[in-house]
Amino acid sequence: MSNSYIYGTGEDDLLYGTGGNDKAYGSSGNDIIEGKGGDDELYGNGGNDTIKGEEGDDTVLGHPGDDSIEGNAGDDKLYGGDGDDLVSGGEGNDMQTGGGGNDTIEGGEGDDKLYGGPDDDLIKGEDGQDKLYGNDGNDAMEGGADDDTVLGHAGDDSIEGNAGDDKLYGGDGDDLVSGGEGNDMQTGGGGNDTIEGGEGDDKLYGGPDDDLIKGEDGQDKLYGNDGNDAMEGGADDDTVLGHAGDDSIEGNAGDDKLYGGDGDDLVSGGEGNDMQTGGGGNDTIEGGEGDDKLYGGPDDDLIKGEDGQDELYGNDGNDAMEGGADDDTVLGHAGDDSIEGNAGDDLLSGDSGDDVVSGGEGEDILYGGAGNDELYGGDDNDTIDDGGGDDILEGNTGNDILRGRGGQDELIGGDGDDLIISYSDAGEPEIAQQTNESKVYPDQPFFEANDTLTGGSGADTFLFRPLMNAKPEIIEKHNMHNMHQDMHNMNLHKQIAGENGSVHDHWVDSIGDDIILDFNRSEGDKIEIKGHTVKVEKIEELDDGSGSIVHLISDQGANGGAHHLDKLGTITVYGDLVTESDLIADIFGDGAGMG
Template identity: 30%
Template sequence: MTKETEKAEEAPSQNLLAPIATLGNDNDGYFGAGFGIDNTIISGNGNDTNNTIFGGSDRLNTGSGEDSAITGAGDDIIDVGAGDDFVFGGAGNDMVDGGDGNDLILGEDLLDQSTGDDLIRAGAGNDFVDAGNGNDTVYGGAGFDRISGDDGADQLYGEGDSDVLTGAQGDDFVSGGDGDDVVLGFEDNDRVYGDNGNDIVVGGSGNDSVYGGRGNDTLIGFDIFVAPQPLSLPGEIDVLTGGAGDDTFVLGGQLPGGVKALFYTDSNPNSAGLGDYALITDFIAGDTIQLTDSASNYFLGAAPAGLPSGTAIFTNNGSTPDLIGIVEGVTPDQLNLANANQFVFLPPPSAGDGTLAPIATIGLDNDGFFGAGFGVDNIINAGSGSDTVNTIFGGNDVINTGNGEDSAITGAGNDIINTGDGTDFVLGGAGNDIIDGGAGNDFLFGEDSAGNAGNDQIWGGAGNDFIDAGGADDIVYGGAGFDRISGDTGADQLYGEGDSDVLTGAEGNDLVSGGDGDDAVLGFGDNDLVYGDNGNDTVVGGAGNDQVYGGAGHDTLIGFDIFVVPQPLSLPGEVDTLTGGSGDDTFVLGGLLPGGVKAQFYTDSNPNSAGLGDYALITDFSQNNSEKLDKDKIQLIGSAANYSLRALSSGAGIYVNDGSSPDLIGIVAGVPVDQLSLTNTSQFVFI
């Protein structure tokens, strides 16, 4: 059976939800009849709000418009039609059709820990879908979708365009579909497909089957986000199948926080590691295997007896070599560790464990509050307990939920929301909102699914928080814990504060600060100020003229957008300033892009251009600091022969030997050219 045939037989019917006759007027508000009562609500076109949170097996059809549908326990059928919609499915086996538009669809487990097997079709648009617990099936449709399952055996399909899919707990089936996707299985024994496009496909913990499909894919078998020590679990055997295209099989690499580690080794010098390895099934010309350190740390041989036949990759680990991979169907004489077309090596591992804590789910509510009406100002003090507060009709609201597992959803208006301690969910809506999540693992959204922007101030508090500030000029403080913070359009100020965080500024001239911990800090679009601060950070400026600061620690600094890369690999006039700070830092002027493509940055690919308008300015390379002598490094691609160094009035220029006119890609400020050498491995590293 082919892979395509197998997937087609497993996929459930693609039929959409049955249509319901249209009733009601535009811009309607409906509240369910009572506890456990079955409701049929057909609100017609317009911006509607349907709330049946008390339960029952409900049928909701909102028609087109910017709609909100919130249900409780029961097997519900929800069709929100075209428009940017918000759906809260509640407990039970729900069927949700998001229709066209940018939808936010949340399964039952964000407010109720009971299980439901949901069927969700997000439809066309850029959708955010969290299916929750249970054996769920999700179809993303066309558009950039972010889809996640939770506990249960889920089937997640990204379908059209580039998507991000995460399976979480359970034996999941995850398929990226068309586009350049990021596909993650996470826990348990998953089947993970990149399908068409240049995909990043990650199996996670457990015995996973990872398929790249068509395109230049990057395949990773284990969990790179919550990495155990050692870096595989006993008995973990992952099957990696690249498919058509030039694929990269990752057996070692960089974990969050900049920690570099070799995978599938149990760190036991007396163990042969025969129970944990990656099985590469279709290694062909154009494919590469990624490892850490250098070729001298490994050797090749025939696969041990009783295992799949092919070439085994061993690491020199004490008295007993450790098996980390088998290249099936390929004999040892067909592979060579010194062949750069077959193997690529990253620098040796650095200190630290790179562990990132997972996020807990949100719990059950005790009290329910619904706002008084359209535009009415509400003051709601819910007290302690797990509460649900909904003032989506608007008004300048003050909401205090107290401690507990709370949910607060507001509409238009300048709202003040304090959820207290506990794992909370907040959807701020339009207006200039002030949100304080308090202690606990919180999900905080500054605006609603319709994209209604406001200048929000958000405090995550202690805990592992997910914060999306939305559009406009927002200020976000993550607090202690592993936080994931993102802005959107607007000039945002994002502060990770304590512990290891992931921060993304998105569009606008942003200030993004990692704070303490090993952070990933990204500015993305426009002209950003991006700070790693304390810790071993990865700091990315993105598109625009960015100022990138590593701060204290061993940092990796990148000036441009490595995720949505224009051709050429810089924009006209893009000049990024890179300042490493204290510690041994790496300044990246070329590297490996998603999909395994190597690229030189800050070159316009014009053989007649000197590239004087687009380059990276490195301000504090180690040569200008006696305490850091030969500590910092500059990363390039290819070899020293592809570059030249020239004296400039401001320091040393790094040029790509590109046709008749060498192309400037970097300036090392304050360092005479005679103090640098492209062949000095303490100063330059090539991949």
């Protein structure tokens, strides 16, 4: 076949190639140009032309006018030029561009490269692994059936990956980037973008502005950036990282991992067993349904377990923490925290800081930790332990156990048959060995703190424990001959000395001057004093007759001991006058009874 040159007349011409490698030039009219076989060059020039490359690797230029260009078979190069053009690649691996105007560019079959122009274009990859490039306009771009790469560039673009594992880039502007089917990688770029993963396990990246990022179906990974992003995980097990900015994060269904990052974030788990952390900033963390693990950050967070058996962990800030409907574990850590168990049998701990801990419904365990805490039980049978510091413990209704340890505590049982325990108030002693006396003393005074105990209605037990467990490094054993202690060559795990040759693992300590405000014998109240070397020395009546004073000492036995006849403090009891029959104690002194 010969290679022909074909020219239009200026009218609306019909130009056909010969089957060779032809060159056809339209003119100012609305021409129809078909290359037929061969590698043709077809030029529309002016007018609204219809140009078809047919078979062969063709080059087609529409030039001005609203042209319709089809590459058909072969690896074609198709240029729309100015005007609102339709550029269709057909079969083969084509390169297509619309040029100026609002163009429609369709890749067809094959692995095509499609380029939009400066205006608002519709670019569709269709079959094959295509690459689509938008430009300055507000483009609508669709990837097609295979693994495509789509770049929106400037403008407010709408990008859809459709089927295949696609790479989708919004570029500048407020873009909509939808993955469709497949495992896609999507990013919005600059502007306030909406990024939707669709089906498949997608990776979604926000840009520097305020984005809406939605994982939808599949196990997705969502990454925010510097803006205030709204992020939603979707139906499966997702990972969401908010990064900087004040973000709103929702896990929705699935067992999700949610990280707020810097900024004041809202992190909501939704359904599933989620792991959630707010990161820096004053965050709100809500577990939703499922058994969740919720972690506060270094600032002041609001952490809510909601449904499920949740674990809530505060951090360095002054956190507000709420357990929710089931059996939760809430640990405040550092800071002055406010902790509420709500429903369920909860384990609540303030840890360090001056905390307020409320059990709510259920049989709860409350632990104050270090600091001056307020601990409040609820309607059921709670166990409350202050852990040290000057604390307020209140059982409220139910048969509660209250433990006041070191510090000046106020213990209030409330309604129900409560057990109220006042432990020794001294800290851990350091030993000063005495070589010429019959006793071994600490080398600093005991710290004494005076507790106040109120039973409330019901049969309450007021329990006093002047013994504290000994650290192993305190004393080895008693020497029966010279009453001295050998602080060296210790072979018996370093325990406390007692009488004779026996070894005891306790240190006798003062409880201070404690007070019981409402002793009522008719309700079944009783006072119990624990410790096998603790002795009730005597019971005195107050001068005004409003109560009694119980005096405690340490009795180490006939041969004496490390703390024989030490004063262990007093218990002032208001209400009914105390007699020996009201006391449950290991031993009484000769002076027990009314003074």
